[in-house]
Amino acid sequence: MFHGLTPAMLARMAELEAMDAADRTDGTPHGQRLRQVPPETGRYLAILAASAPAGRLIEVGTSAGYSALWLSLACRERGDTLLSIDRDPDKLELARQTLEITDSSELVCLAEGDALEIVAGLDGVAFAFVDANRDVLAPCLELLASRLVPGGIVAADNVISHAAEIPGVVEAVLADPRFDAVIVPIGSGVLTARRTRV
Numbered sequence: 728m729f730h731g732l733t734p735a736m737l738a739r740m741a742e743l744e745a746m747d748a749a750d751r752t753d754g755t756p757h758g759q760r761l762r763q764v765p766p767e768t769g770r771y772l773a774i775l776a777a778s779a780p781a782g783r784l785i786e787v788g789t790s791a792g793y794s795a796l797w798l799s800l801a802c803r804e805r806g807d808t809l810l811s812i813d814r815d816p817d818k819l820e821l822a823r824q825t826l827e828i829t830d831s832s833e834l835v836c837l838a839e840g841d842a843l844e845i846v847a848g849l850d851g852v853a854f855a856f857v858d859a860n861r862d863v864l865a866p867c868l869e870l871l872a873s874r875l876v877p878g879g880i881v882a883a884d885n886v887i888s889h890a891a892e893i894p895g896v897v898e899a900v901l902a903d904p905r906f907d908a909v910i911v912p913i914g915s916g917v918l919t920a921r922r923t924r925v
């Protein structure tokens with residue numbers, strides 16, 4: 728995986744990291760910012776996805792395809808594809824470019840639309856990364872609980888950095904017998920939950 732990062736992937740990652748850093752200081756409106764995971768979270772997600780059981784890999788919140796590029800490493804390893812969902816066509820165009828430049832288009836399928844509507848139509852999920860707006864988190868976790876295969880993994884970002892905006896959501900997952908869960912203090916904080924057999 729990480730030893731297979733090509734010069735084109737590393738160059739695009741560096742470009743997106745610079746764009747994301749600029750967004751945070753140059754007054755770009757919140758909805759237009761890339762709001763990507765940091766690289767260490769990208770590595771963590773790739774390891775989780777590569778280690779998940781057999782089944783579908785999905786991402787909720789594509790932005791410019793930065794985390795999808797990390798997850799594509801797991802796809803290559805597994806011989807699977809990632810379904811990555813976003814409702815913003817401008818962000819998806821950037822993601823399309825990311826995948827094309829890095830020769831990863833065959834590993835990531837981009838879906839434009841509302842995440843909750845699309846996730847509702849899926850089953851057999853082995854790994855899900857949830858990184859959309861805060862209001863999507865709780866309903867998305869509920870949808871995923873019945874769509875994950877036993878042992879399937881869901882990771883949700885920003886649970887430490889934006890804890891105040893999601894009151895009770897993490898606590899509910901930690902107490903939910905359908906999951907074994909832990910808050911991993913990497914990047915903005917990643918709630919990592921494994922579907923139990925209950």
Ligand SMILES: C[S@@+](CC[C@H](N)C(=O)[O-])C[C@H]1O[C@@H](n2cnc3c(N)ncnc32)[C@H](O)[C@@H]1O
Pocket residue numbers: 761762763764787788789790791792793794795812813814815818840841842843858859860863
């Ligand atoms: C934090 S960014 C994703 C960053 C990306 N995962 C990365 O690390 O490179 C959140 C994205 O979720 C998308 N989004 C927010 N709410 C959504 C919804 N209900 N359905 C689909 N996409 C949504 C936004 O358009 C935005 O691009």
